[in-house]
Amino acid sequence: LTEAERAELLPSGVQPKFDNRVGWARTHLGKALLLESPKRGWFRITERGRAALAQNPPRIDMAFLSQYPEYQAFRSRGRAMENGVAGAGEAAEEVASPEERLEASYQALRGALAQELLEKVKQVSPRFFERLVVDLLVAMGYGGSRRDAGQAIGRSGDGGIDGIINEDRLGLDVVYIQAKRWEQTVSRPEVQAFAGSLEGVRARKGVMITTSTFSPQAREYVSRIEKKIVLIDGEQLAQYLIDYDIGVTEVSRYVIKKIDLDYFEEE
Numbered sequence: 001l002t003e004a005e006r007a008e009l010l011p012s013g014v015q016p017k018f019d020n021r022v023g024w025a026r027t028h029l030g031k032a033l034l035l036e037s038p039k040r041g042w043f044r045i046t047e048r049g050r051a052a053l054a055q056n057p058p059r060i061d062m063a064f065l066s067q068y069p070e071y072q073a074f075r076s077r078g079r080a081m082e083n084g085v086a087g088a089g090e091a092a093e094e095v096a097s098p099e100e101r102l103e104a105s106y107q108a109l110r111g112a113l114a115q116e117l118l119e120k121v122k123q124v125s126p127r128f129f130e131r132l133v134v135d136l137l138v139a140m141g142y143g144g145s146r147r148d149a150g151q152a153i154g155r156s157g158d159g160g161i162d163g164i165i166n167e168d169r170l171g172l173d174v175v176y177i178q179a180k181r182w183e184q185t186v187s188r189p190e191v192q193a194f195a196g197s198l199e200g201v202r203a204r205k206g207v208m209i210t211t212s213t214f215s216p217q218a219r220e221y222v223s224r225i226e227k228k229i230v231l232i233d234g235e236q237l238a239q240y241l242i243d244y245d246i247g248v249t250e251v252s253r254y255v256i257k258k259i260d261l262d263y264f265e266e267e
Contacts, residue, residue: 001018005018006018014251015251015252016254019233027112027116028062028065028071028074029049029060029065029077030116030119031070031071031074031115032048032065032068032070032071032074033046033048033049033068033071034046034048034049034052034065034068035049037084037119037123048068048147050133052064057090062075071266074115074194077115092226099256102254102256107222110142110242113242113248114235114239115238116241117238117241117242117247117248118211118234118235118237118238119210120247121181121234121237121238121241121247122183126181129179129181130162130163130179132241132246132247133163133177133179133209135246136237136240136244136246137177137242138163138241138243139245139246140240140244141168142165142166142167142168142175142220143166148190161176161177161178161194161197161198161201162177162178162179162180163176163177163179164176164177164179167205173204173205174203174205175205175206175207176197176198176201176203176205176206176207176267177206177207177209178194178197178206178207178208178209179208179209180209180210180211181210182210182211182212183211183212184212185212185213185214185215186208186210186212186214186215186218186231186233187214187215187217187218188212188215188217188218188220188221190218191208191214191218191221191222191231192221194206194208194229195221195222195225195227195229198227199227203227204228205227205228205229206226206227206228206230207229207230207232208229208230208231208232209232209233209237210231210232210233210237211234211237212233212234213233213234214231214233218231219231250253
C-alpha cells in the first residue's frame with residue numbers, strides 16, 4: 001500500500017481505514033484461534049495458525065475461517081444480534097430501513113467489542129480484576145466513594161466472600177460480593193456455597209460475578225431461595241463494562257435527526 005492509501009480515513013474521519021481493517025482482521029483471526037495476545041500490545045501466531053498457513057490457502061477470509069467451530073460460534077452470535085433487529089437473509093436486508101440497518105451494525109460492533117473485552121478481562125491479574133469490579137460497582141452507584149469501595153472489596157475473603165460493599169451512599173444496607181475469574185461453568189454447588197456464606201453473616205443480598213457462565217441449575221436455585229443473589233456471567237459483565245464506560249473508550253458518535261414539525265408550524 002502507498003502512504004496515501006495507508007493514510008486514508010474512514011467516512012467518520014476519526015481513524016485510518018488501514019488501522020480499522022487490520023484491527024478487524026486481528027479480531028477475526030483471534031476468534032478462529034489463529035492468533036493470540038499473550039499480553040498488552042503483543043500478538044503472535046498459534047500452532048493452529050501455523051497449520052493453517054501450512055495448507056497454503058489462496059486467501060484467508062471469513063469463508064476460510066468458518067472451518068473452525070470457535071469462529072462459527074463467534075459469527076453465530078453476531079448474526080443473532082443482527083437478526084434480532086433486522087431479520088435474517090437477503091430479504092431482510094431489502095426491507096430493513098436505514099435505521100434498522102444502522103442498529104444491526106451497532107449491535108454487531110457491540111457484540112464483537114464485548115467478546116474482545118471479556119477476553120482481555122480474563123487475562124488480567126486477580127488484583128486488577130478486583131479493581132475492575134470496584135470501578136464497575138462504583139459507576140453503577142454502589143459503594144459510596146471509590147475509596148470506600150476499594151477498602152471493602154478484596155478485604156474479607158471469609159467463607160467464600162470476597163468483599164462487602166454498601167448498597168447506597170448512606171450505607172443503609174450492604175451487598176456481599178464474590179468475584180472470580182472462573183474458566184469452567186459455575187454450577188449450583190458453588191452458588192449454594194455462596195448462599196451458605198451469606199447465611200453465616202446473616203446477610204440478605206449478594207452478587208456473584210464470573211468471567212465464565214452459570215449453569216441453568218444454578219440460576220434456577222437462586223430464583224427459589226429467599227435471599228437475593230444476583231448472578232453476573234462473563235457476557236453480562238462485558239455488557240455492563242461497555243454501558244458504564246469501564247475499560248472502553250468512545251471512538252465515534254452518530255446523531256440521527258428528523259424534521260422538527262413544530263418548527264414549521266405557521267400561526
